[in-house]
Amino acid sequence: MITRLSTLFLRTLREDPADAEVPSHKLLVRAGYIRRAAPGVYSWLPLGLRTLRKIEDVVREEINAIGGQELLFPALLPREPYETTGRWTEYGEHLFRLKDRKDNDMLLGPTHEEMFTSTVKDLYSSYKDFPVTLYQIQTKYRDEERPRAGILRGREFVMKDSYSFDMDDEGLEASYQAHRGAYQRIFDRLGVSYAICKATSGAMGGSASEEFLAVSRNGEDTFVRATGGDYAANVEAVVTQPVEPRPIEGQPEAVEHDTPDAETITTLVDWANSAGVRVDDREVTAADTLKCVVVKVTEPGAEDPELLGVLVPGDREVDMKRLEASLEPAEVTMAEEADFKKNPFLVKGYVGPRGLAANGVRVLADPRVATGTAWITGADAKNRHVVGLVAGRDFEVDGFIEAAEIREGDPAPEGQGTLTLERGIEIGHIFQLGRKYTTAFDVQILDVNGKRAIPTMGSYGIGVSRLMAVIAEQRHDDKGLNWPVEVSPYQVHVVVANKDQAALEAGEQLAAALDAAGVEVLFDDRPKVSPGVKFKDAELLGMPFAVVLGRSFADGKVELRIRGGDTLEVAADEAVAEVVELVRG
Amino acid sequence: MITRLSTLFLRTLREDPADAEVPSHKLLVRAGYIRRAAPGVYSWLPLGLRTLRKIEDVVREEINAIGGQELLFPALLPREPYETTGRWTEYGEHLFRLKDRKDNDMLLGPTHEEMFTSTVKDLYSSYKDFPVTLYQIQTKYRDEERPRAGILRGREFVMKDSYSFDMDDEGLEASYQAHRGAYQRIFDRLGVSYAICKATSGAMGGSASEEFLAVSRNGEDTFVRATGGDYAANVEAVVTQPVEPRPIEGQPEAVEHDTPDAETITTLVDWANSAGVRVDDREVTAADTLKCVVVKVTEPGAEDPELLGVLVPGDREVDMKRLEASLEPAEVTMAEEADFKKNPFLVKGYVGPRGLAANGVRVLADPRVATGTAWITGADAKNRHVVGLVAGRDFEVDGFIEAAEIREGDPAPEGQGTLTLERGIEIGHIFQLGRKYTTAFDVQILDVNGKRAIPTMGSYGIGVSRLMAVIAEQRHDDKGLNWPVEVSPYQVHVVVANKDQAALEAGEQLAAALDAAGVEVLFDDRPKVSPGVKFKDAELLGMPFAVVLGRSFADGKVELRIRGGDTLEVAADEAVAEVVELVRG
Structure with a gap:
């Protein structure tokens, strides 16, 4: 069937929409692919719908090809299954909640682990039924705080979510790898430039996890890539390269000094150099100082937060996202004025590892704070710092933590050169979820020995409607869009x-x-x-x-x-x- | 791709689900096509989803073939456009309403006239752009009071809704007929046995309107068909065949009688025959009596209801659905004990047309109460009736109304024999909506003379997910389902x-x-x-x-x-x- 522009329901616009900031948003609206209905809620006009359906078809073909079986759950869901897993509450304001005429609590599904798990429980009972991979391509709902960039982050959006159920970890690994391959084929067919990033598992629980990030300077996520290999990772997932311990013997004793008005790293470095302090026969830099950041950590279920000291080299900030990822599922906030008042041993600008430990505060250090490394740091008294404080001699830490910011040029793992920092848009996420949901729903399956066993799950998502924006974002020029043949509304x-x-x-x-x-x-x-x-x-x-x-x-x-x-x-x-x-x- | 039962995600059930009453519901659940998630909310398992998609494709092909352009509006919608048309309120409890995190009112779309109309307004401005027919196949939401029969009446369901926009009535008629033909082709391809019923236009406003009803004894709708022709109609839309007026001259005078304990039609007929009353030289039957039913009518915007007398032959009940349809958009309820107390001229069991008229109550009569017809009816006093009360001589009516029940054997229009009563399930509805929505949204289009004109709309719906239940309902046997090749999940x-x-x-x-x-x-x-x-x-x-x-x-x-x-x-x-x-x- 030929589509004629004389009758196609379309009006192209010469002006960018007022609320649009990124090119994909501007162009998709101007070219009449999408139209805003409410914040983060878009209508699909004829050209947009054709493209969306073609993207769906590519996704469907590749998931079918690895044995995925398509079904479709409702978007309007009862509260109960989400109460079983605690997500009715955990989702907070991101969940669209509503009541029906009989005052029953309902929700608009943001993701469907609960429905898939409880359905598998109802239908399957024997190991012979496994493995099974199920998926849907469905309209989902999340009440984003800041919906942005058109369909790049919407509140109503189309997602492909699949779930694998296996009887053992080897099976899960195979299902995971099958999805990983399918995702590569999908994004390759769509002509998207992307990186596969090691990811932390996040709030979903589980172990192995990778994100597919489309490379884009308008992306919300920062990730790293190695200059000399295929390593890529979320900033949250980057593991600091190990630092060799140094011999403690022969190092000079720690000496305390008066350091008036040296409450910041910069002023501390200035003081040290003006006072003639030398490190390895060179001038002191910020990297020779040790920053002791005090945060409050609330474990799930705990009523009150506990203090935690985080030690990082003074030339780096604590990256709260990395810190939070390391401490998940606990919640983390910076210590406030009131906390300093309540704990007089915390002397602002002069906090040191010795004072923290002496007062029972748990201390976690950046891996660079290896045994035998010497630091200039706070002496836990106003206008006092200590020089030559040696880890493992003058202070101990309770463990190490990934919390320091990642920098362009940091060493990449396994000798793959150094890291570059890039921006990306999450287009897919695969991970080994494990038994969190099958345990919550008490999915009992008879194994090969006739004993009850709980299957293990993988969870795999693709942002289908977002992909349309991503393709537009990566492939446009100043004149307009440029679709790959595979998903172009017309060829x-x-x-x-x-x-x-x-x-x-x-x-x-x-x-x-x-x-x-x-x-x-x-x-x-x-x-x-x-x-x-x-x-x-x-x-x-x-x-x-x-x-x-x-x-x-x-x-x-x-x-x-x-x-x-x-x-x-x-x-x-x-x-x-x-x-x-x-x-x- | 071959689908294997050894791996298909399916469990057939030998037992009917406890909540299922109709065969399609029982079988679709037992055969693993659908699964209940909440009352009136169903999941589509792999076989069910395949069938649903094939039905969608048949609908899509035929609507495309008449020039329909597919787009897709959100299901999650802002309140404003529905406020513009008043439907935010009018929908009452049928509408799923919710608030987003910023406390904005939103709704789940039950039907999308507002979105289509406002989008056409935004995109189009000249008569050259018209006619245009737009449609979507979409998941819709209605909070039904009594969701029933699985996907036959769900609260989340898939619907095809299309809308035509024309500059004049002739265009609308052509768009309407094009849809009528497409609907016939769709239902024929799906192997559905159906009738096209003249319908009242209902709450949507507008003029010409027809419903496609699938013939089914489990249907909720009653409709009539002619024994000798293709006439079919909703019970609400049946027009009573005209009765010839009789000559008034020469008829005996009306005579009042004491009729103790004759407050019902049966006791009144018994009294009349025991008292020797004769009509046309035969015994009296219920059809010779005149029933005066008092109802309360509230016009839109009115604060208080007004009384209305409805006259029907005594052998027929007033059909409240027909009465309501005739009086739309007013609301109708039966007069209650309190109304009789407040209006002493209403003597229960003895109400007659003369007393109503004398006290200023509007009186509407069944068309059988033609001029010159004589009746036995109430004399507006306890234990008193009147015999031989002649319409047009002894009482006048303010007009005629379709309110009496329809009976099997009633004459069909245009000599098409008599009417049979059948049960059906609404699968499609087409109607000429007119300018109600284009006026509400002030859609101004420049016509061929450069003047502003308001386009006229048609609205056309098909219950896509319901069709799956209808096919199952019409084609099953006691062993199971029996799909037509066109929509069978596998051939x-x-x-x-x-x-x-x-x-x-x-x-x-x-x-x-x-x-x-x-x-x-x-x-x-x-x-x-x-x-x-x-x-x-x-x-x-x-x-x-x-x-x-x-x-x-x-x-x-x-x-x-x-x-x-x-x-x-x-x-x-x-x-x-x-x-x-x-x-x-």
Whole structure:
């Protein structure tokens, strides 16, 4: 079926929408793919819906190919299963809650572990039924605090979520790897540039976890890549490279000094250098100082927070996201004025590891604070610091923690050079969830020995509607969109840019011939629109190929324009064959 | 791709679910197509989802074929557009309402006139853009008071809703007829037995309106059909055939009688016959009496109800649904004890048309109460009735009304014999909505003369998920489901019912050959399941065709079973060709 621009329900806009900041948002609205209905809630206009469905189909094909079975759960769900796992409460304000006419609590599903797990429990009972992988492509709901960038972070969005159920860990590993491969094939087919990042498992619980991040400077997530290998990771998941312990013997004794007005790292370094302190026969830098950050940690179920001292080299900040990830599921906040008042041994600007330990505060250190390393740090008294405080001699720590910020140039693991920092958009997440949900729902399966066993789960998500924005984000230029053939709403855009009736008729014939050859045709047959406007629209809408019947049509020639690439002049009677070849890739 | 019962996520049940009353509900649950998640909210298991998607595709193809353009609005919607039309309030408890984290009112869309209309307003401005037909296939939400029968009346359900926009009434009529034809093709392709019923336009406003009702004794709607023609109508839409006026002259005078304890039609008829009253020289029947029913009518916006007298022949009840439809949008309730006390002229059991008129109560009569007809009715005093009260002589009415019940055997219009009463399930509704919504949203379009004009709308719905239940309802037998080829989850069910390894291998080869021939195969390869159980499952699941490799396989033969029909024995090497022929129909 040929779609004609003379009748297509579409209005392209020359102006960017006022609320749009990132290119994908601007272009998808201007090109009439999506339309805002409410904050973070979008309507899919005809072109947008076609693209969305094609992305869904690519995802569906690849998940089917690894044995996934598609089903579909409701979006409107009862409270009970989410009460069983505690997520009715844990989701907080992110959950859309409502009541039905009988005052029953209901919710709009943000993710469906509960439904999948309880359904498997109801249907399956023997190890012979396993493994099984189930999935859905579904509209989901999350009441984001800051919905942004159109469909990049919406409150109503389309997601593919799959779940694997295996009887043992080896099975889970195989299911996980199958999904990992399927995800690579999906994102490759969609032409997305991405990195697979080691991730912390987050609030979902579980062990192995990787995120697929589309590389984009408008991404919300920061990740690292190795300059000399394929290592990539979420900032939260980066493991600091081990530092060799140093011999303690022979190191000078720690000496306390008066350090008036040296409450910051900068002023402390200045004091040290003006006082002639030397480290390894060189001037002192911030990296020689030890920052002792005091935070409050609330374990789940605990009423009151406990103090925690976090030690990091003075040239680095504590990265709260990394700290939180390390301490999950506990909640972390910075110690406040009131905490300092309540605990007089915490002398602001002069906190040191000895004072913390002496007062029963747990102390966790950055791995760089290895045994035998010497530091300039607080002496737990106003205007006093200590020089040459040696880890393992003058103070002990209760353990190590990943909390310091990651820097461009930090060493990458396994000799893969150094790390670069990049921005990305999460497009997929796979992880080994384990038995958290199957335990919560008491899924008892008879194993090969006739004993009850609890299956282990993997959970795998793809942001389907978000992918459409990601493709637009990675592939646009200043003129408009540029879809890969696989998901373009139409494969070719036929433009009649010649007022002659003969050109219009030839356009009709060309569109019909392309259609007959199995090519999806968008046909700009608008009689009273100028060639300039038609060209602008074609670039904005972003079909991968356009055939233009323009000035040279009188000479039996048409233009074959590759979006974002070359323009070729071909004989009109060869246009169909050329386009078919291009479309087939 | 071959789907194997050894791995398909499915458990068939031998027992009916406790909450199921109608066959489609029982069978769809037992056969593992759907699963209850909450009252009126169902999950689509793999077989059910495949069937649902195929029904959607049939609907999509036919709506595309009449030029419909598919888009997709959100299910989560802001309050404002529904406030513009008043439906935020009018929907009452049927609407799922919720608040987001910023305390904004939102709703789950029950139908989308508001969204379509406001989007057309935003995108289109000239008559040249019209006509346009837009549609979506979408998950909708209505908080039904009594969700019932599984997916027959759910609270989350899939609907196709389309809307036509035309500049004039002729255009609307053409769009309406195009949809009418598409609906007939859709229901014919789905193998549904249905009637097209004239309908009242209901709360939506508008004029011409027809409902497509699937014939089913488990239907909630009653409709009539003519014995001698294609007339069909909702009970609410049946127009009583006109009764000829009789000459008033020469009729005997009305005479009042003491009629103790004759407060019901039955006792009144008994009294009349024991008192020797004759009508046209025969005994009195209930049809000779006139029932005066007093109701209260509240017009929209009015604070208080007004009394209304409704006159119907004594052998018929007032059908409240018909009365309500006739008085829409007013609300109607029966007069209560308190109303009789407050209005002493209303003598219960003895109300007559004269007393109503004398006290300023509006009186509307059934069309059978034609001028010159004579009646036995109340005399507005305790224990008093009047005989021979002639319409147009002894009392006047303020008009006529369709309020009396419809009976099997009533005359059909235009000489099409008599009416039969049937039960049906609404599967589609088309109607000419007119300018109600375009006016509410002030959609101003420049017409051919450059003047502003308001386009006129048609609205057309199909209950897509309900259709799946309807097909199951109309086509099952006591053994299970029986899908038409067009929407069956798989086209053929291959059953290995023979323990020989050779039979299993032949089954594999047959399934592969069918798959290669483009047939969708469900393959029962379960090694340890008895033939009896496999046959029962095959009948329950309801694929239209099954190939059984059973006892006669040793002789090179297989059984070809047509669900609900014949079983043929065919040579194993001809099975693929035979099945392909059956599937192609």
